[in-house]
Amino acid sequence: MPYLRVALDIPLARLFDYMAETAELDMVGKRVVVPFGNRRLVGLVLEVDELPADPSLKIKPAEGVLDDLPALSAAVLDLLRFCADYYQYPLGQVVHTALPGRFREVGYFRVPPACAYQACDPDALMASLKPQARTQRRVAGLLAQPRSEAELRALAPSAWKLAQAWLAQDKLRSVPLAAVTLQVAAGPALNPEQAAAVAAIAAGQGFACHLLRGITGSGKTEVYLHAIAAILRAGRQALVLVPEINLTPQLEARFRHRFPGTAIVSLHSGVADGERAAGWVRAARGEAAIVLGTRLAVFTPLPRLGLVVVDEEHDASFKQQDGLRYSARDIAVYRARLAGVPIVLGSATPSLESWQNAVAGRYRRLDLVQRAVSGAQPPSMRLLPTRRQPLQDGLHAATLAAIGERLARGEQSLVFLNRRGYAPVIHCSECGWMAACTRCSARLTVHLRERRLRCHHCGWEQHFPPACPGCGNADIKPVGQGTQRLEATLASLFPEARVQRIDRDSMRRKGSFEAALKAIHAGEIDILIGTQMLAKGHDFPALTLVAVVGADGGLYSADFRASERLYAQLAQVAGRAGRADKPGEVLIQTDFPEHPLYQALLADDYAAFAATELAERKLAGFPPFLHQAVLRAEADTLAEAIAFLNRAVALAPESSEVTVWDPVAASMMRLASRERAQLLVQSAGRSRLGAFLAAWMPRLRSERNAKVRWSLDVDPLEL
């Protein structure tokens, strides 16, 4: 009678043994329903053995192995084991974060085989439609070729319903996807740089990591599409990761257009549970040729994986910030290595980790330094010194003049300020009081329209006080600039302009972001005010001016990654200006116009910036020259959190090659009424650090600490 070693979604770093009722040996990678305490749980069989791991335990029989899904392959299981090991996170929980939520439910999950639909007789179908039925005719026209359900759905809301009706009337037939021959629609011709990049990616045998450094507008996506076309032709699958769900729809549309009839699965948190599970199954069965998704898609089983693409690889959203704190970019590289396939990391401003890997020769650099659309000019960039300058509500006279010019020419302007709310703080001029959150160590942000003060960290809200609670002074003023204040200022300075603010507050309602993008494209907006929401990946052909306000904060921050993020953000937002035939202009208001970061940005010299930054990091002993992990603790009092961390230091294994720093209060010490502290561990060797953590974590886990919640963050992005 075989014993099953089962991974359960339980925060314990071990597997659980069950007796199998049958003697089948191909149960590894399958779901199993097991009794657990007085509950029934769904687990995943990771191993099958003739002997129990611990004979002293009483072992219950498993209820049954579910045979509805393709078993997880050894390749994916290896990837999950690596994650558990590398991030020191319980394997059972790794398994369950990697699987779609549906699979944790007891019950069978059925996914019909993916197929495409095609008109039996395209001409007859078209002839049967009235000339004025334009949508119907468009759908019919499309169905001359095999089309997937997703493609039809993307065409028009009614298209899929229509296709189903025709299918019922036998006007359409379904074609198994395997029988659909790959079609690749024509795209723009590649310039020599792009062609060289595609050739380099295709040329390699087995694993290779390519760092595709492409300036904005250089056509990175076109390189991905060509590289993907090549591996699809070879019958392989592609995995494409993007940082945000906001970016998936437009990329998905471009992919569908290029590969008509091909099953493209979109996986991100915006996709409904059932659909996500179905997409996962289609990828696992090998029916889907392309998986396009956010970080969670990195675990999707792909039996014929041929290429991995990570777009905007520098983006921090690839790192999960809770639970299993994995970096999807790093996991993607590891996965490509395991699978022996090439991976492309694309960015205009690569992470310094990746850049250093290229410098050291571990990654191959592919550069795109020309704009793909011939004739398109890079934006002209200018710094506006703001020191000792009279500003109008934070705006330089030249900024206002430039906006005025755009208005006169009927072009769009974007004012970029990465701070939402009306003002970051409210201040009493008499006693110096500032409104602070009672639950966090943070200032309360003024939201003037709602007449409320809000904590952007914990969500606490209160009324705008009529007078200073400290001294009773009625003259309390919002200090500093937020997007709401900029919006008010610009609306009053340019009363004829149509002003739209785009930030998390104004775009809270579902679909409002899409609606705003549409309005911008339709030319219904003159002045845009936005946070980083607007900086990423969106094309606005009529936008010719980008003005950056309040960027200096990233120059002299305590966070050693702040300047890297600032450079990336500015390069990205600058890229929004003048993408079509109209030249763009970028104005950056700053108190430090001589700062090397701005100088490199103006010269569009990322290599120079990276070299300076890496030299500083090497000198100061920061990543990527060292590897870090942070142990964070949170408790009702700071003393409890620190005491736990001190205990952790005492439990730390002896290691001359790992440095364990003293516990310190977290930079946001209080958050939602909990006090937080942390402790940094670092080592020059990645495997040394890994071995240290592997020895340390079991000791910490065996500590009984009801009051302290703690977590480990390997390769933290923020300290």
Next chain:
DNA sequence: AGCACGCCGACT
């Protein structure tokens, strides 16, 4: 994580 067991305070 759940869920039970367990021992001390205010209620129909």
Next chain:
DNA sequence: GTCGGCGTGCTC
């Protein structure tokens, strides 16, 4: 007399 507070311990 019980309902229920959350501390402690266990789950193959």
